[in-house]
Amino acid sequence: MTALLAEPAMPSEFDLIQRFFTRPAANTVLGVGDDAALLQVSPGKMLAVSSDMLVAGRHFLPDADPYLLGHKTLAVNLSDLAAMGAKPRWATLALALPEVNETWLAAFSRGFFDLADRFAVSLVGGDTTRGPLNLCVTILGETDARALRRDAALVGDDIWVSGDLGGAALGLAHLTGEITLNAVAAAACLTRLHQPEPRVALGLALAQLPRVAAIDISDGLLADLGHILERSSVGAEIELIAVPAHSALHSLLPGSVLARRCLLAGGDDYELCFCAPVEDAPSVLAAAAAAGVAVHRIGRIGSNLGLRVIGQDGQQLQIQERGFDHFAN
């Protein structure tokens, strides 16, 4: 597309794509370089599609490490497919860049492709343009009829969480100066914030179970579990003590408002929250073991709408913490 102010041009857009984003694409009839990529979805599979946009100054600092940013840009999209129980296969990447910084682009593309290679994801298309730094990925995967939908939770289901929560949010609190962590805790939490690990293997294993509802925790446990409840027209009760906390939170809990906020409303952990029938608990544990991820039961789906958090004293907590919404501030 033409810029508003056309000027004599050099073919650098194509150079950029060629140099940094063109690689032999497996499982692809036609990859980068035509008007569209051509892909062959496996027979009998459905296509799972999701898009996420990351904005400088909003989702990351403008001086963020480009390698880590390349990782995270793809990771948050892989996490969406994990939460569907879909196998990632292809991605497109659209970039708006304030300038052509080859060092930055080289590091960003390494971070992107290092993660893509781990999950056998092919970059099949995209767009580069000048503009305020903005990274938009569309991820494409395959699944069958047993995808992990948000609307599949039923009354009586166990509620589970993978890994542990709050580390990324605590890392963000450290970055913004709200708290000062020691070096070890800071490193651990910043890794959670900058290099989230999408739970793709767990999602795929859970999709083998008869019925699992799932979401990835990107905006905070309460907000994201809330989406399952809303879509499934059910309620839930969770036990605060059962919610697995990142180790750096342990010294703050219980009682710290910050720690509780990180645990219940901290985004960016990209763990899975999912619901499954009680009788399938052994299968859930086996799926988690096969995927190499810890899972914890944190509560139960009920018929009373709404989400209640029960404290150690058995009393319902008054919860002020809510998840992150992109237009709230």
Next chain:
Amino acid sequence: MTALLAEPAMPSEFDLIQRFFTRPAANTVLGVGDDAALLQVSPGKMLAVSSDMLVAGRHFLPDADPYLLGHKTLAVNLSDLAAMGAKPRWATLALALPEVNETWLAAFSRGFFDLADRFAVSLVGGDTTRGPLNLCVTILGETDARALRRDAALVGDDIWVSGDLGGAALGLAHLTGEITLNAVAAAACLTRLHQPEPRVALGLALAQLPRVAAIDISDGLLADLGHILERSSVGAEIELIAVPAHSALHSLLPGSVLARRCLLAGGDDYELCFCAPVEDAPSVLAAAAAAGVAVHRIGRIGSNLGLRVIGQDGQQLQIQERGFDHFAN
């Protein structure tokens, strides 16, 4: 994903998606509202995928009419599928918005959906976030083995162009004050600039022919035909007089540098440039007639690499005009 500075939030991201971008999605197993959409590609079809990003101040003025912007955001993506000969089916839309302006969003979504409805395209997912205005669409379509690839041109092929060229670029020159058009010409050219018509029916009809190489003209005829030549490892000669010019250019041609630049290097026309065997010319004309679009033969593919433009005197023109590149200025 969490913002860098978390604040208490209202669920307005979900309100926005619900209010402006959620509609019953045909041909979709699961649409907006889960971690990913689930789509069923037709048996025997390949998936065609393309992403385009539009940036405020770069591809459109910040005060651009939001209805027309909604149209163009989808149209430029549909044009990519037209150039593949693919049938559009689904789209995702990621938006970064500087503020929540409901009037703007309502008009934008109307423009988007009015065009989507015409082509039976379902919006199946997306993302909204706060940030400098940025619109990113990924379009998904279906095609079979006879997609219109850029690398399919062979020596001896006719080179064709649909519709006429230069109107959008002349409209831009009017907008920027480089020229002042009369009211009739200005209206016609600005419609070309703001409301391009993707040549989907022509692309689908051409895909029924045995071998057609195609591209859509988004960066200018010379640049875009150049991509076919490069990918096909061939050269070409075109006749200036044969290139169909928008009616508003006629009063300027021949001789006007501006008119020639609009014709040969003007972007945003979103016509198709395509190459087909000479013996298929009757089939090309029949396909164009069926699609209701005029087509013109402008030259021929040759074995000498490079692109030559021949003037009315039979002499090769010295061409300064080049297409638009997104990092050249």
